[in-house]
Amino acid sequence: MLLAFLFDSAGFGEWFVLLAVVLVVVGPKNLPSTARRLGQWYARFRRHAEAFKRQLMEMDAELTREAADATREATDFFRIDGDESTAVPARTDIPGSPDGD
Secondary structure, X not given: OHHHHHHHHOOHHHHHHHHHHHHHHHOOOOHHHHHHHHHHHHHHHHHHHHHHXXXXXXXXXXXXXXXXXXXXXXXXXXXXXOOHHHOOOOOOOXXXXXXXX
């Protein structure tokens, strides 16, 4: 993703100048080891980013499961099985209600 952005936004001339600067700064002798080290750091960063993403997805799935369980429990708790005597009675102490006048 990041590399796609870099390759799309930089032309051949920019890459040539960048590689020339890197060659001068790092030196031809140390260039392979430096490139290898940068590759290892990039791979480590990718692994950590993927692990972080996986943890976030697991937390989201867990919260979704818990919300579904809570909804199911609330639905089961308030379900009336056809017996109106187990329902919560209407309040009769409210002014204006049929039984509260």
